Amino acid sequence: MVEEHEQQLELKIPALRVGLWLLIVIIALLAVLPSIFLLLWAFAGTETVGLLSPHTSLHWFKQILSDSEWRDAITYSVILGIITSLVGCITLLIHFYFMRYAPSIFDRVAYINILLLVLIPSVTYALALRILGGALRIPESALLLAGHLIFVIPLQFFMLESKQDSVPTNLLFAGSTLGASHFKNITFVYLPLMKDALWNALVVGFFLSFDELVVATFVIDSPAVTVPRRLWDQVNTNMEPSPAVISCLIVGVYLITLAATYALKEVRGLLRVRNR
Amino acid sequence: MRSVGVWARAGWHRTQPVILAGGTALLIIITVLYWVPLIWWLLRYLIAEPSALPQDLPFLQLVGKTLLVSSVAALASVAGAYPLVLMWRLSGEFIKQLIVFLMVIPMVMGLLARNYSWIGMMSSNDLLPSMGWSMFGGRQLIYTQFSVYVVMSCIFVPIAFFILIQGISAVTKNHVDAARTLGLPDSKIVLFVIMPLTLRAAALAFGLTLAMSVGYFITPRMIGGGKTDFVSNAILKYVNLGDFGLASMLALSFLAVIAIPIAAIAMYAVRRRLLVTGR
Numbered sequence: 001m002v003e004e005h006e007q008q009l010e011l012k013i014p015a016l017r018v019g020l021w022l023l024i025v026i027i028a029l030l031a032v033l034p035s036i037f038l039l040l041w042a043f044a045g046t047e048t049v050g051l052l053s054p055h056t057s058l059h060w061f062k063q064i065l066s067d068s069e070w071r072d073a074i075t076y077s078v079i080l081g082i083i084t085s086l087v088g089c090i091t092l093l094i095h096f097y098f099m100r101y102a103p104s105i106f107d108r109v110a111y112i113n114i115l116l117l118v119l120i121p122s123v124t125y126a127l128a129l130r131i132l133g134g135a136l137r138i139p140e141s142a143l144l145l146a147g148h149l150i151f152v153i154p155l156q157f158f159m160l161e162s163k164q165d166s167v168p169t170n171l172l173f174a175g176s177t178l179g180a181s182h183f184k185n186i187t188f189v190y191l192p193l194m195k196d197a198l199w200n201a202l203v204v205g206f207f208l209s210f211d212e213l214v215v216a217t218f219v220i221d222s223p224a225v226t227v228p229r230r231l232w233d234q235v236n237t238n239m240e241p242s243p244a245v246i247s248c249l250i251v252g253v254y255l256i257t258l259a260a261t262y263a264l265k266e267v268r269g270l271l272r273v274r275n276r
Numbered sequence: 277m278r279s280v281g282v283w284a285r286a287g288w289h290r291t292q293p294v295i296l297a298g299g300t301a302l303l304i305i306i307t308v309l310y311w312v313p314l315i316w317w318l319l320r321y322l323i324a325e326p327s328a329l330p331q332d333l334p335f336l337q338l339v340g341k342t343l344l345v346s347s348v349a350a351l352a353s354v355a356g357a358y359p360l361v362l363m364w365r366l367s368g369e370f371i372k373q374l375i376v377f378l379m380v381i382p383m384v385m386g387l388l389a390r391n392y393s394w395i396g397m398m399s400s401n402d403l404l405p406s407m408g409w410s411m412f413g414g415r416q417l418i419y420t421q422f423s424v425y426v427v428m429s430c431i432f433v434p435i436a437f438f439i440l441i442q443g444i445s446a447v448t449k450n451h452v453d454a455a456r457t458l459g460l461p462d463s464k465i466v467l468f469v470i471m472p473l474t475l476r477a478a479a480l481a482f483g484l485t486l487a488m489s490v491g492y493f494i495t496p497r498m499i500g501g502g503k504t505d506f507v508s509n510a511i512l513k514y515v516n517l518g519d520f521g522l523a524s525m526l527a528l529s530f531l532a533v534i535a536i537p538i539a540a541i542a543m544y545a546v547r548r549r550l551l552v553t554g555r
Contacts, residue, residue, distance in 0.1 A: 009366050009452050009470075011462040017366070023359040028378050030356075030430045033407045034393035035385050040405070041396055050400030095302040102291060102299030107555055108546070113306045115545050118484060119538045121491025123508040124527045125310065128317030131520055146309040153306070162442065165553075182294060211386045213494065218515060231388045235498060239396075247389040254384045 035251075038244040045241030060245045070230070070242070074249075077210050077227040084148040085205030088156045089198055096160055097182070097190050100169045114157045117150060125150065126218035133219065140222055147215030152208050156201040163197035203257055210250065321524040329525055333510070339533055342506040345496070346489035348425050353432035354440070354482045360433075361440040362470070365447065379434040387431065391498045394418075394427045419501030427499045428489060435488070436481045443477020444470070446552065476548050483541035490534060 043056040064070045099107045126147060133143040167190065175185040191198070216229040225233070231243050291299075321327075329335055364375045382390060398418035400406035406414050417423045447470050455469045456462075493508035507530045514523035549555060 009447065009449060011366060011452070011465060013462045013466065016463065016466060017363075020359045020363045020366075024363055024375075027356045027360060027433060030426075031382050031433050032378055034390045034397065034430070035382050037393040037397050037405075037407050038385060038389055041393065050396050050398075050402075050405055052400075052402075052405045091302055091305055094298050098295055098298030098301075101295045104555065106299040106303070110302050110306075111549060111555075112542060112546060113303060113310075115542045116538075117306065117310060119487040119542055120314075121487075121508065121527075121530070121534070123491050123493065123511050124531055125314055127511060127515065127520075127523055127527050128313040130515070131320070131524070132313040132316055134520075146313075149305070150310050153302075182298065207384055211388075213388060214491075217512065228386070228388055231392075232494075239392075243386070243389040243392040247385040250386060251381065251384055 035247075038247045041241045042244035042248045045244060047238065047240055049239035060241050061248075064242055064245050073225055073227045073230045074246075076224060080144060080148055080226065081206040081209040084145060084152050084209045085156075085202050087149055088152045088205050089160075089202050092153070092156055092160050092201070093186070093191070093194065093198065096164055096194075097172070097186050100172050114154050118154045122151065122214045123218070126215045129215065130218045140219060140224070143219045144215060144226070147219060148209045148212050151212050151215065152205045155208055156205050159201045159204060160194070160197055163194060167193045199261065203254075207250065207254065317524065318528070321521070321528055325521060327521050327525050329529060330522070333526070335507075335526070335529060338505065338507045338510055339530065341504065342490055342508075342530075345421065345424055345428065345504060345506070346486055346492070349428035349432060349489050350436075350482050350486040352425065352429035353436040353485050354478055356429060356433045357436035357440050357481070358478070360437055361444050361474070362466070364441065365444045365470075379437045382431075383434050387494060390431060391427065391494055394423070394499055398423065418499065419503060421500065421504045424496055424500045424504045428492070428495050431495065432485045432489060436485050439481035439484060440474065440477050443474040443480070446477075447473045476551075480545055480548060483544065487538065487541060 040052055042060060043058070044052045044054070045060060046053050095110065099110075129143050129147055132138070133140070171193075172185055172189060175189045176182075180188070211228060212226070213228040213232055216226045217232060220226070220229050227246055231246065234240075234242070360375055360379070364372050367375075395418065396405070397407045397409050398414035401410050401415065403410055409417070417426075451469055451473065452465055455465045460468065490506070491508055493506055493512055496504045496506045497509055507526065511523045511526050511530075514520070514526065
């Protein structure tokens, strides 16, 4: 059954559609052109800004992937991304589950907190983290983990919150009434119903953490840097296509993840049909 | 006695400890990782080590520029996201997915990389590498305030789009059918039904985008070339010089200026959520 808000609105206004399409083409071009430029820059870039080589090659990819400092930065960012995204998702899964049982004031307080995380400028928090870390000699990696987690949680919160209406509270209460512990209720009732949204939040959280720059700029002092920090450090020094290469690698990973998710869903669907 | 009554009315006395623990897990993480560093820093620089901003620092000018550029960029990004969202709601599954894909790809590409690509496009004189910007005098545009407006708006369009989607999803087929039954032509349904129903989401998108952009320092630094610096750029400059006291005073002063707008946006968002979801 198609949800009410998912049904297509059919309005017969050809002039509006033409106007909208024209606007969309302009806006989409402005939003997408930089991405197309990055693709060209990665494969045909030169050391001179804005100058492309007539031949395409994998030269810059090989150079970055063979550079140990770049490899270390990518590994560091990937590890941070996986940990923060996972911790964020698990925390929010527990939060949204228990919000069905807890007094509503908890939900409101949590929402206000999430809003403030978004609304208070991140430089303020990054500065506070840096000064506290320096005063208490907290390791840089711990500060980065904290900063990334605080950065990722709000978006994952909004993504998971929008899926809460599709999980009936009565179903969870039924599980509890039948004697399931909260752990079992989460594992066997709530998690299966939330798994698609959770997977999306996990993927988005990872990419968001991978791209985080504010905390990295303020907190990192040692040679162990994340990818965005390394890119930021070279803003004034060179215009090699390293940002474009990193972007292409990220988009490649994203598209592979997307394709794998789609293939997995298709296989599951086929298996379900066969089992019937 | 009164506080006991409030406690009882909230139903907390009946709440199991495991539910209390689970329900506060997120709050504990946010308190420990966010509020503790922030409050410790606030107390340190407000009470223990207060200092004044240097006389030669054009603080008000910085704040003015930050708020002006951020407001224009936030407004332009919401206006830019609106046609996309409208088409997303009026279209079938394929177009919907295409529009979402177009918005997701720039976000995945990364913030820094997109700023780099704008520098590359605007710096080139050739048609292909400049992606057509050479025809509009891209080289003259780069490192100006106008280019910061353009790039920041483009960067925030996907964010505004995903916030607006939540609002326009609330417009159902029943709304359109009811308007049609009441005799409204299709052209007026957009103007008098769909637009007003998405106004709150648009206001929220504007507020959140504005809040994000005031703390932003990447585009002003990279595309503005130092001519359109925000308050955040000045804070970062003092941090790089190792002057944490001055950086903190600047951040605190800025926080004081934007505290009321932040509170207003937060209250508006909470009220909207209460109206829409009942929570």
